[in-house]
Amino acid sequence: MNSIILQVNGLSKQYKDVKALDNLDLQVEQGTVFGLLGPNGSGKTTTLGILLGVIKQKSGNYSWFGNNDATENRKKIGALLETPNFYPYLSAVRNLEIVAKIKNIDNPTSQIESVLKEVNLLERKNSKFRTFSLGMKQRLAIASTLLGDPEILVLDEPTNGLDPQGIAEIRELILKIAKNDKTIIIASHILDEIEKVCSHVAILKFGKLIKQGTIDEIIGDENYIIVASKDMIKMTQIIDSNENIDVFKASERELIIKVDKDMTAEDVNQFFFDKGLVLSQLKVYTQSLETQFLEIIK
Amino acid sequence: MLHLLKIEYKKLRHYSTFWVMLIIYGVMVPSAIFGFAQLELPPLLNGSDKLHFPHTWNFVTYAASIFNMLLGILVVLIVTNDFNFRTFKQNIIDGLSRGQVITAKFLMVFVLALVVALYTVLMALLFGFLYSDEIVSVFENFYFVGIYFIQTLGYFTLAFLLAILLKKPALSIVIYAVLFIFKFIFYFVLGEIGSQFIPMNIFADLTPFPVLQEQIAMLNTEQKEHFDLLISQPIRTVVAIGYITIFVLLSGFILKKRDL
Numbered sequence: 001m002n003s004i005i006l007q008v009n010g011l012s013k014q015y016k017d018v019k020a021l022d023n024l025d026l027q028v029e030q031g032t033v034f035g036l037l038g039p040n041g042s043g044k045t046t047t048l049g050i051l052l053g054v055i056k057q058k059s060g061n062y063s064w065f066g067n068n069d070a071t072e073n074r075k076k077i078g079a080l081l082e083t084p085n086f087y088p089y090l091s092a093v094r095n096l097e098i099v100a101k102i103k104n105i106d107n108p109t110s111q112i113e114s115v116l117k118e119v120n121l122l123e124r125k126n127s128k129f130r131t132f133s134l135g136m137k138q139r140l141a142i143a144s145t146l147l148g149d150p151e152i153l154v155l156d157e158p159t160n161g162l163d164p165q166g167i168a169e170i171r172e173l174i175l176k177i178a179k180n181d182k183t184i185i186i187a188s189h190i191l192d193e194i195e196k197v198c199s200h201v202a203i204l205k206f207g208k209l210i211k212q213g214t215i216d217e218i219i220g221d222e223n224y225i226i227v228a229s230k231d232m233i234k235m236t237q238i239i240d241s242n243e244n245i246d247v248f249k250a251s252e253r254e255l256i257i258k259v260d261k262d263m264t265a266e267d268v269n270q271f272f273f274d275k276g277l278v279l280s281q282l283k284v285y286t287q288s289l290e291t292q293f294l295e296i297i298k
Numbered sequence: 299m300l301h302l303l304k305i306e307y308k309k310l311r312h313y314s315t316f317w318v319m320l321i322i323y324g325v326m327v328p329s330a331i332f333g334f335a336q337l338e339l340p341p342l343l344n345g346s347d348k349l350h351f352p353h354t355w356n357f358v359t360y361a362a363s364i365f366n367m368l369l370g371i372l373v374v375l376i377v378t379n380d381f382n383f384r385t386f387k388q389n390i391i392d393g394l395s396r397g398q399v400i401t402a403k404f405l406m407v408f409v410l411a412l413v414v415a416l417y418t419v420l421m422a423l424l425f426g427f428l429y430s431d432e433i434v435s436v437f438e439n440f441y442f443v444g445i446y447f448i449q450t451l452g453y454f455t456l457a458f459l460l461a462i463l464l465k466k467p468a469l470s471i472v473i474y475a476v477l478f479i480f481k482f483i484f485y486f487v488l489g490e491i492g493s494q495f496i497p498m499n500i501f502a503d504l505t506p507f508p509v510l511q512e513q514i515a516m517l518n519t520e521q522k523e524h525f526d527l528l529i530s531q532p533i534r535t536v537v538a539i540g541y542i543t544i545f546v547l548l549s550g551f552i553l554k555k556r557d558l
Contacts, residue, residue: 052391054558075393087379090312098308101301102392144392263374 004066005030005152005183008049011060013046020046020164021207023060026184028200033178036187036196037289038204043069045082047204049158052079064152075103079154084137088130092121092140095129096147102272103148115143120172131226134161134254142170146177153184163215171197195289205297219292223261225268228254228281238275245271256285302402303409304316304450306508310376310406316351319372323365328421331361335425337438349429352438353416358422359505367478370415370457371407373407373526387558400550406459407454415447416459445504445535452501452538478502494529497541504532 007024021043028034036044049055052075053247064073086095093112099141100108114244116122119139124132132140138161145153159167165215173196178184188194194201195215202212211218232252239245239257249256259268269272272279305426310316335349348357348443380386380403389399422443426436464470476500486495493499529537 052392054387054397055446056555056557071393071398073394074391076387077393082389083384084383087309087313087383087385089314090309094308098305099388099392101305101308102389102394104393190439295410 003030004028006185007064007066008047008051008062009060010262011047011050011062011215012058013050013055014058016279019048019207021057021259024204024209025214026202026205026209027201028183030183031178031181032200033174033184033186033198035198035201036185036189037189037194037201037293039189042204043207045156048079048154048187052077053155054081064269065094066259075148076150077152077154078147078150079156080141080158081147081154081156084141084144086129086137086140086144089128090129091126092116092132092143093125095140096144099144099147102242105148108147111147112238114139115146118146119143120169135154135166136161138162139166139170142173151182153182155184155241156187157190158186159190167193170281190295191288193289201289203293203296210296215289218296219289222258224256224258224291225265226254226256226281226283227268227272227279228278228284229272229277231277234277235272236276237270254281299401299405301404302394302398305394306402306406309379309385313376313379315371315375319369324417325368325417326365328363329423330364331358331425333419334361335429347456349425351426351430351433352435352440354422354426354430355439355442356505356508358425359418359442359449360485360508361450362418363422363446363502363505364433364552366414366453368475369410370453370474371471373454373457374461374474374537375408375467377403377407378467378470380464381461381465382467384558390558394502396554397550399552404455404458404546404549407458408451409446411454414450415443418446419443426533430482436493438443445531447536448502448535450500452497452504452542455549456497456501457547459545462552491529493535494534497545500538500541503528503536504531506531 004027006026006028008024011021013022024043024047026047035220036047038044046055049062051058053069053071061209062069063212064077067073070079083124087098090098095115096112096115097108105111112120113116113125116125119142121136121143124136129137129140138158142155142158145155153174155174159170162170171193172182174186178197186198198215200212200214201218203210204219225234232255236247236250239247239255243287244260244263246258247255248258255266265282269279270284306442331349347353380389386399390396394402423436427433456477457470460469460470462475464473481493481498481502482500483497487493488496494503
């Protein structure tokens with residue numbers, strides 16, 4: 001087992017009469033890509049804000065690198081929180097020079113060039129930040145998190161404002177970085193994004209941790225299969241009388257059923273045939289994080 | 299310390315508003331000194347006599363002090379910018395502590411006050427040497443420069459506190475200006491002595507209207523009474539330093555407590 005790089009204990013935050021975060025416990029192991037999931041207002045950004053020292057928690061504590069909440073920790077973390085924050089009257093390079101200075105990076109010029117290249121902004125390196133499009137601003141913010149080759153990346157909605165190509169590029173970049181045993185924490189409500197890059201997820205709702213585990217654990221042990229037949233009533237009866245099969249979602253023309261992991265589509269077909277029902281449709285329903293997520297936060 | 303100052307300077311080096319305001323200041327100060335010197339207003343010294351050493355120091359610091367309020371607006375801008383661009387927040391995320399962020403900003407303001415004081419010394423020397431018939435007692439009354447520096451820092455830290463408190467540039471500038479324009483109201487509320495102790499008056503009176511002691515002596519009793527009510531310069535200086543300390547500590551306290 002890898003060492004714990006972030007430990008969060010009983011974190012709470014209150015905004016006037018809203019409980020933004022309620023006794024949150026998290027553990028992130030080194031080298032994982034950790035997804036923080038939740039609907040809008042579930043406390044993702046509040047959590048990251050506290051972990052990055054810009055929001056004060058009401059109670060609880062956290063520790064990066066086993067070194068508590070020391071300021072120095074953040075120099076080893078590349079973070080993008082909510083929006084790209086830069087000086088509009090300064091060029092991309094000059095903005096990154098300030099970040100490099102804060103992070104005590106000596107002779108940053110070549111590093112700045114390489115991170116700008118990584119996000120395809122090298123040609124615009126001398127343009128002022130205020131002339132950038134939303135997607136370019138977002139890419140500059142991602143470039144900024146890469147400065148100093150940090151041990152940990154914290155990315156809050158990293159693909160915000162990016163076009164499909166940009167989203168794919170950032171995903172590639174995240175996967176590439178993850179290969180070098182770096183830890184990446186991503187907050188997002190775009191489930192597809194999380195599913196494609198994350199190894200672990202935590203799901204928040206109303207500031208509470210609902211579930212935490214590996215992607216496989218969250219997606220679960222069941223198979224989902226779409227079935228249909230001419231006699232839908234008989235089909236429902238058959239399903240109702242068998243405890244190994246449940247209806248996950250029903251519509252007039254078809255049913256999505258939940259079966260044990262070891263039960264294949266072939267088995268399902270055989271099962272109904274044995275009960276005297278011929279299927280008119282049989283399709284494996286691709287189990288996604290989305291299905292699970294919607295189920296969990298219900 | 300130097301590291302923090304370098305970070306701040308990187309923010310300002312290519313900020314054109316910063317340089318434009320400094321240039322306006324740089325041009326306005328000598329113009330004002332020259333203009334004021336032409337005025338013939340008893341009980342002032344006559345005309346360009348005001349620029350003779352050692353009166354120069356009192357006169358030049360008085361004439362230049364009005365423009366420190368202009369630079370107070372610049373202070374508001376360089377502080378509120380970091381709220382506006384959410385870069386205070388980003389600086390902390392990137393690895394500064396809240397204490398370092400506020401120290402860096404205050405250091406920059408302190409250096410700006412130093413530069414302003416130095417520039418004023420240069421102006422005083424320039425006008426003094428140009429207008430004095432004989433070069434004697436050049437550095438008599440030089441203490442005005444020290445007091446002037448405290449005054450500048452006072453104006454700047456008040457602007458600093460307002461900017462930290464309000465976060466919005468326009469609102470902070472308006473309130474900063476209103477505090478100075480309508481400070482006479484305090485005269486009616488707090489009385490002649492009490493109103494002298496409000497920060498705006500303490501700072502403004504540090505560089506008093508250039509009146510000579512000999513001239514005060516020539517006034518009639520009734521007129522003299524007004525001068526007797528004035529709090530003395532040492533007390534004023536101590537109170538001013540007190541205010542500056544409070545403003546800086548309060549700004550730091552606010553920024554440390556607040557969510558960014």
